[in-house]
Amino acid sequence: MGTKARPLTFHLASLPDPRKIRGQRHLFLDVVLMAILAELCGADSWEDIHRFAKSQEEWLRTFLSLPGGVPSADTFNRVFFLIDPKAFGQCFLAWVRDVRKKIPGDIVALDGKTLRASIAEGKPALHVVSAWSAANHLVLGQRSVDAKSNEITAIPELLKVLDVKGCIITIDAMGCQKDIAKTIIARKAGYILAVKGNQERLHNALLAIFAKLDADPAVPPHCISETRETRRGRNEIRRVTAVESIHCLPEDILFAWPKLETLVRVQSEAQRGGKTVREERFYISTLAMSQVETIAQGVRSHWGIENRLHWVLDVSFREDLNRTRKGNGPESSAILRHIVLNLLRQDPNPTGSIKFRRMQAAMSPDYRLAALFGFSQDPAKGIPG
Numbered sequence: 456m457g458t459k460a461r462p463l464t465f466h467l468a469s470l471p472d473p474r475k476i477r478g479q480r481h482l483f484l485d486v487v488l489m490a491i492l493a494e495l496c497g498a499d500s501w502e503d504i505h506r507f508a509k510s511q512e513e514w515l516r517t518f519l520s521l522p523g524g525v526p527s528a529d530t531f532n533r534v535f536f537l538i539d540p541k542a543f544g545q546c547f548l549a550w551v552r553d554v555r556k557k558i559p560g561d562i563v564a565l566d567g568k569t570l571r572a573s574i575a576e577g578k579p580a581l582h583v584v585s586a587w588s589a590a591n592h593l594v595l596g597q598r599s600v601d602a603k604s605n606e607i608t609a610i611p612e613l614l615k616v617l618d619v620k621g622c623i624i625t626i627d628a629m630g631c632q633k634d635i636a637k638t639i640i641a642r643k644a645g646y647i648l649a650v651k652g653n654q655e656r657l658h659n660a661l662l663a664i665f666a667k668l669d670a671d672p673a674v675p676p677h678c679i680s681e682t683r684e685t686r687r688g689r690n691e692i693r694r695v696t697a698v699e700s701i702h703c704l705p706e707d708i709l710f711a712w713p714k715l716e717t718l719v720r721v722q723s724e725a726q727r728g729g730k731t732v733r734e735e736r737f738y739i740s741t742l743a744m745s746q747v748e749t750i751a752q753g754v755r756s757h758w759g760i761e762n763r764l765h766w767v768l769d770v771s772f773r774e775d776l777n778r779t780r781k782g783n784g785p786e787s788s789a790i791l792r793h794i795v796l797n798l799l800r801q802d803p804n805p806t807g808s809i810k811f812r813r814m815q816a817a818m819s820p821d822y823r824l825a826a827l828f829g830f831s832q833d834p835a836k837g838i839p840g
Contacts, residue, residue: 462828463794464488466550473537480523486534488519488827489526494795495826496817499773501528501535514820535791536782540599543790548596548616550794554801554829555591562589562753563622563644564760565613565630567606568768571775573785581785584609585793586617587760592800594764594793599786606630611638619644623742623749625757628653631739633711640713645741647719647753657708661737664703665696665720675702678747691725695751697744714741721754768792771810798826 464484472483492515493507505528508515512525526534564587573581584606586595598613600606610630620643626635628651639646650658668677680695697717700709709715719738724731742750768774772792777785799805799812806815816823 460553460829461550463491463550463798464828466546466553470546471539471542473539474534481526481530482520482522483534485519485521486526486531487538489515490531490535490791491794491798492823492827494772494791495798495813495823497813499777501532504528504531511820518824532784535787536784538783538787540783540786540790543787544597547790547794551593551595551797552618554797555588555593555595557618557621558590559621560749561591561622562625562756562759563587563595563617563619564589564625564757565610566627566757566760566765567600567609567629568765568774570777570785570789573777581789582606583786583789584613585760585764586613587764589756589759592759592763593797597789597793599789607632607635610635614638614642617642623647623753625753627757631657633713636715637713640741645714647738647740647742647750647757650737650739657712657739658737660704660708661718661720664698664718665737668696668698675699676744678744680747680751682751689725689727691723693751693755694722695747695754696720696722697740697747697750699744700739712739715739716741717744717746717750719750719754721751764796767796767809771808771813772796801830802826803830 467484467487470483470487474483489508490504492511493504496507498504498507505525508525512521515521515525565584566587567582567584570581570583582600582605583597584600585597587593588595596613596617598609600609606629610626611634614624614635615638619639622644624639624644624646626646626648628649631648631650631654636646636648650661652658664675668675675698677696677698679697682693684691684693697719700715700718703718704715717740719740721736721738723734738750738754740750740753742753772795774789774792777788796809799809799816802812805812816826
């Protein structure tokens with residue numbers, strides 16, 4: 456995220472205008488940038504986006520052309536209905552590559568989220584698989600699927616367009632698939648994959664191995680990482696145990712998973728409301744047994760995609776209440792929210808929550824311009840000629 460990174464506007468300039476060439480009152484890039492700025496300032500519907508742009512028309516004219524004035528809510532809706540999500544996603548990917556700081560060993564979590572209010576007659580709600588960088592706190596990319604079961608096919612497609620060399624990919628149990636593991640290795644990354652009953656033989660083998668370890672702590676050799684945490688009145692102990700896969704798994708299972716090095720059990724014990732809650736989860740990883748601390752960090756970091764992405768989209772952007780349903784609108788709107796979240800995450804001196812930062816953008820034209828063009832960029836150079 457250095458000073459040489461090209462701003463978002465540079466990449467959006469190449470986004471194809473999906474409208475008919477003749478008879479357009481509004482410049483395409485103007486419409487897209489107004490929507491981004493409005494979303495940045497807390498507008499979560501097309502009507503809100505129109506109202507924001509109308510109230511800020513004089514300010515917007517200082518850097519946008521607006522030959523036809525401010526578009527109506529229907530025009531904003533129609534433009535995002537027509538935008539090609541694939542092309543929009545490619546612009547997003549190119550921009551993220553510019554602003555992302557590559558950190559060896561970065562945890563990249565992949566997980567899906569359903570946009571509940573996007574369900575329409577004869578059409579299921581949009582489900583989006585996103586990639587989240589724990590080190591950068593950025594959305595790296597996304598792929599849409601029709602239903603949660605299709606994450607299995609969407610995840611490899613997403614991985615193939617991401618720069619994940621040297622990263623550690625974390626995925627929940629649905630993504631624990633041999634082909635996905637092969638794709639991760641082909642992308643020169645490592646993995647930590649959750650294991651449940653959908654991989655029955657592997658899961659049963661893990662249960663038996665760790666049961667044997669409980670019965671005789673000397674066999675097989677293992678490493679342990681244990682942490683204790685007190686937060687908001689909740690006491691939790693987390694123990695991560697790692698064993699080498701080569702000494703434990705049957706060969707037909709071992710060699711079905713490329714570069715598999717370590718079997719992992721995560722045990723947690725938490726005090727909640729005066730009750731003790733115990734959980735046990737299993738993982739496989741390409742990391743060595745001796746890297747148990749890194750594995751523990753990877754497992755913990757995976758939840759960042761829930762807490763710092765999905766939860767924020769629901770609470771701060773009211774994503775689950777967004778009723779955009781037609782055409783490419785739901786997917787284009789999801790990309791729009793990811794763009795705005797990434798813009799706000801780049802604030803080098805953040806104050807308060809994402810919700811507060813959106814309020815700050817609404818109150819301060821300087822802040823919203825800094826967010827749009829990059830906090831270290833010159834806004835005067837942000838709009839392509």
